[in-house]
Amino acid sequence: MYEGVVQDLIDELGRLPGVGPKSAQRIAFHILQADPTDVRRLAHALTEVKEKVRFCAVCGNVAQSEQCRVCQDPRRDLAVICVVEEPKDVVAIERTREFRGRYHVLGGAISPIEGVGPDDLRIRELLARLADGTVTELILATDPNLEGEATATYLARMVKPMGLKVTRLASGLPVGGDLEYADEVTLGRAFEGRRLLDV
Amino acid sequence: MTLFRDDGIVLRTQKLGEADRIITFLTRRQGRVRAVARGVRRTKSKFGARLEPFSHVDAQFFARGGELVGRGLPLCTQVESIAAYGSGIVTDYARYTAGTAMLETAERFTDHEGEPAVQQYLLLVGGLRTLASGAHDPRLVLDAFLLRSLAVNGYAPSFEACAKCGLPGPNRFFSVASGGVVCAQCRVPGSVVPSAESLELLGALLTGDWETADACEERHSREGSGIVAAYLQWHLERGLRSLRFVENAVRREVEAGK
Ligand SMILES: [Zn+2]
Ligand SMILES: [Zn+2]
Numbered sequence: 310m311y312e313g314v315v316q317d318l319i320d321e322l323g324r325l326p327g328v329g330p331k332s333a334q335r336i337a338f339h340i341l342q343a344d345p346t347d348v349r350r351l352a353h354a355l356t357e358v359k360e361k362v363r364f365c366a367v368c369g370n371v372a373q374s375e376q377c378r379v380c381q382d383p384r385r386d387l388a389v390i391c392v393v394e395e396p397k398d399v400v401a402i403e404r405t406r407e408f409r410g411r412y413h414v415l416g417g418a419i420s421p422i423e424g425v426g427p428d429d430l431r432i433r434e435l436l437a438r439l440a441d442g443t444v445t446e447l448i449l450a451t452d453p454n455l456e457g458e459a460t461a462t463y464l465a466r467m468v469k470p471m472g473l474k475v476t477r478l479a480s481g482l483p484v485g486g487d488l489e490y491a492d493e494v495t496l497g498r499a500f501e502g503r504r505l506l507d508v
Numbered sequence: 509m510t511l512f513r514d515d516g517i518v519l520r521t522q523k524l525g526e527a528d529r530i531i532t533f534l535t536r537r538q539g540r541v542r543a544v545a546r547g548v549r550r551t552k553s554k555f556g557a558r559l560e561p562f563s564h565v566d567a568q569f570f571a572r573g574g575e576l577v578g579r580g581l582p583l584c585t586q587v588e589s590i591a592a593y594g595s596g597i598v599t600d601y602a603r604y605t606a607g608t609a610m611l612e613t614a615e616r617f618t619d620h621e622g623e624p625a626v627q628q629y630l631l632l633v634g635g636l637r638t639l640a641s642g643a644h645d646p647r648l649v650l651d652a653f654l655l656r657s658l659a660v661n662g663y664a665p666s667f668e669a670c671a672k673c674g675l676p677g678p679n680r681f682f683s684v685a686s687g688g689v690v691c692a693q694c695r696v697p698g699s700v701v702p703s704a705e706s707l708e709l710l711g712a713l714l715t716g717d718w719e720t721a722d723a724c725e726e727r728h729s730r731e732g733s734g735i736v737a738a739y740l741q742w743h744l745e746r747g748l749r750s751l752r753f754v755e756n757a758v759r760r761e762v763e764a765g766k
């Protein structure tokens with residue numbers, strides 16, 4: 310244990326995701342030895358992010374105003390919504406520059422064992438966005454793990470009566486790898502999601 | 509450093525650090541075991557896809573202290589798939605919630621890590637296989653699993669003979685605290701009187717008489733589920749987190765107009 314404020318800092322850092330007690334200690338001592346202006350910049354960034362950033366009223370993505378940058382952009386296709394679990398997934402998909410529609414951030418995945426059910430996610434908000442018929446395609450881009458699959462299945466079932474085109478991101482072989490190294494679960498998925506090669 | 513190898517079902521996974529996970533298994537020989545799987549959240553991981561809940565695997569563990577339990581978590585270093593029940597479960601929300609409740613029950617009944625629980629293990633393997641096959645109503649598969657889990661852990665409920673004096677059935681009153689049905693003499697305050705069909709269903713689920721169970725009407729299976737849930741609740745200190753989502757699943761199926 311360290312004296313008062315140092316220990317307080319270690320404790321606070323240790324509450325961050327992925328930071329264990331050892332890492333917290335290392336970061337704390339890094340901060341202690343760092344240049345005061347650097348530390349002030351970090352502290353400023355921390356308070357700014359809490360003051361200025363909120364969640365988009367439309368899609369749930371992080372936003373600096375009422376709506377996020379994607380929802381404000383008039384060039385985005387209003388007919389397509391891509392459903393993701395977290396704001397960081399929006400960032401990942403935006404990096405591909407493949408998608409021109411808008412997003413819907415659920416805030417997680419259905420996980421009964423963690424006590425997270427459909428009502429704990431932004432599903433009601435999604436259904437409300439679909440109600441007026443503007444949206445014709447829904448892309449389900451939840452994580453390619455069990456909970457993400459379960460969430461996608463659930464959503465597909467819920468929106469079925471609306472008659473939308475519902476697609477799921479393909480999961481399969483990592484680009485740049487060798488087929489022989491793929492595990493059977495991933496390879497099986499890749500088979501399921503195979504597409505017609507139109508040449 | 510000691511190597512262990514065992515078959516197991518993945519009950520739960522938790523994120524650890526940047527790319528690792530802590531995996532909770534119910535194994536055939538060692539009971540419940542928790543182990544660290546390094547790097548499995550990276551998309552290039554060789555065995556991440558095999559370590560999802562509901563997966564039945566043959567795993568190799570690397571224990572630091574010579575035992576699988578205690579002295580820091582062992583590492584899970586190799587995993588081969590035996591069966592991936594998840595793919596047959598996750599495609600149906602009712603199966604998913606029922607299956608999750610089965611995993612949570614198995615975890616709760618194996619409180620002590622490293623203590624063999626082979627009957628519970630076999631029940632879980634059989635239950636998940638049945639659930640994934642889609643042969644029976646998921647709620648019935650879950651209730652059968654819950655009743656038999658209670659039984660192998662020493663809390664077998666009686667649905668015929670009086671749980672107190674042994675008077676042969678049928679007996680009308682059901683008391684959670686008494687351990688099943690009781691006769692008119694033995695009935696205690698708080699006993700309920702379920703329909704004869706519901707009691708017959710529960711007896712069938714406990715013994716694996718699927719012909720009787722499958723023929724059961726919705727209102728009786730619903731009443732039966734309520735009794736199972738109350739009985740389970742009585743024997744577990746805390747309620748199951750996932751059970752309330754099972755009830756919701758049924759309601760949602762109806763609402764979605766299935
Ligand atoms: Zn937005
Ligand atoms: Zn009696």
